Amino acid sequence: MIVLGIESSCDETGLAVYDSEKGLLAHVLHSQVEVHAEYGGVVPELASRDHIRYLLPLAEKVLDQAGICRHELDGIAYTAGPGLIGALMSGASVARSLAWALSIPAVEVHHMEGHLLAPLLEAGAPELPFVALLVSGGHTLLAQVEAIGSYEIIGQSLDDAAGEAFDKTAKMMGLGYPGGPVLAKLAETGRKDRFKFPRPMTDRPGLDFSFSGLKTFALNTWMQHRQATDDEDQLRADIACAFEDAVVDTLLIKCRRALQQVGCHRLIVAGGVGANQRLRQRLHQLGKKHRFSVNFPRFEFCTDNGAMIAFAGCLRLQAGQSQALDIDARARWPMENLSPVE
Ligand code: KG4
Numbered sequence: 001m002i003v004l005g006i007e008s009s010c011d012e013t014g015l016a017v018y019d020s021e022k023g024l025l026a027h028v029l030h031s032q033v034e035v036h037a038e039y040g041g042v043v044p045e046l047a048s049r050d051h052i053r054y055l056l057p058l059a060e061k062v063l064d065q066a067g068i069c070r071h072e073l074d075g076i077a078y079t080a081g082p083g084l085i086g087a088l089m090s091g092a093s094v095a096r097s098l099a100w101a102l103s104i105p106a107v108e109v110h111h112m113e114g115h116l117l118a119p120l121l122e123a124g125a126p127e128l129p130f131v132a133l134l135v136s137g138g139h140t141l142l143a144q145v146e147a148i149g150s151y152e153i154i155g156q157s158l159d160d161a162a163g164e165a166f167d168k169t170a171k172m173m174g175l176g177y178p179g180g181p182v183l184a185k186l187a188e189t190g191r192k193d194r195f196k197f198p199r200p201m202t203d204r205p206g207l208d209f210s211f212s213g214l215k216t217f218a219l220n221t222w223m224q225h226r227q228a229t230d231d232e233d234q235l236r237a238d239i240a241c242a243f244e245d246a247v248v249d250t251l252l253i254k255c256r257r258a259l260q261q262v263g264c265h266r267l268i269v270a271g272g273v274g275a276n277q278r279l280r281q282r283l284h285q286l287g288k289k290h291r292f293s294v295n296f297p298r299f300e301f302c303t304d305n306g307a308m309i310a311f312a313g314c315l316r317l318q319a320g321q322s323q324a325l326d327i328d329a330r331a332r333w334p335m336e337n338l339s340p341v342e
């Protein structure tokens with residue numbers, strides 16, 4: 001089965017072609033970073049307009065790169081939520097129209113399910129069951145995964161998501177948008193021992209997260225030391241380093257706790273913050289020490305992309321799932337409500 005996947009939930013237009021026999025055939029991505037940069041964050045209306053501009057040319061490009069014509073497609077998968085409603089509607093309308101014109105089924109994909117399944121696109125993907133850590137700009141959660149489509153949330157953020165905390169901390173130090181990758185890069189030149197930030201909610205049982213206090217801690221440190229310093233760049237780097245260390249440590253503690261609680265030895269990590277090098281290294285080390293496997297998506301499939309949507313949609317289409325002609329995009333969509341893929 002050959003499936004075209006369309007992702008347009010936020011500020012990236014991602015399209016991909018996935019073949020259930022041969023794997024991923026092609027993927028293309030257009031990032032809107034330049035459109036939103038001057039506003040310091042995503043402007044929803046500009047996002048929708050930019051998706052509309054790029055969706056069809058990218059659809060042609062990805063089919064071309066995959067070396068197939070549109071009549072060879074067996075189905076179309078599109079992100080139906082959660083995300084920015086106008087952005088979602090743009091992708092959903094193109095997906096539904098193409099499917100209707102080609103007389104093939106179209107299937108809705110939950111954006112976070114797409115992220116969660118992205119590690120399974122790689123060689124050596126783990127078998128079920130496993131524990132998934134999803135760390136993106138909008139969500140931070142731990143899920144117990146017994147089957148594809150069956151996700152029991154065992155821990156989640158009570159306030160800011162990890163990526164959001166990265167972005168806000170970067171912004172308050174004047175590092176622009178999107179802040180996560182910039183802050184992570186800066187952390188490499190930070191001095192490890194200058195500041196020690198708290199590890200929120202690790203001193204009590206449970207698997208929930210809270211990153212908003214950490215962001216405030218970073219802000220207070222910045223305000224306190226900014227006047228007195230003669231090297232603002234080094235101060236930024238030192239704060240970035242302490243902040244990243246605290247987020248990574250907190251995620252590690254909760255992952256290990258989740259695996260112990262569930263009695264599982266397989267962890268997968270997905271979502272934008274999964275691109276963080278320190279998180280990747282430290283989790284691999286922890287896995288070696290405590291004998292659990294850790295799988296990440298390849299670097300470019302941690303953040304939003306069409307490949308994860310094509311793949312997740314293909315699994316659902318193969319199970320006979322698809323939706324009727326009406327377009328039902330949702331800004332909010334709890335992941336626990338998904339139907340299992342049998
Ligand atoms: O999964 P994603 O592309 O979008 C959502 O579904 O939210 O994640 C984007 C988030 C942003 O908050 C971004 O700052 C963060 O992932 N991010 C990173 C890194 N790369 C992206 N955070 C920390 N370190 C990185 N290297």
Ligand code: ZN
Pocket residue numbers: 111115136137272303304
């Ligand atoms: Zn995402």
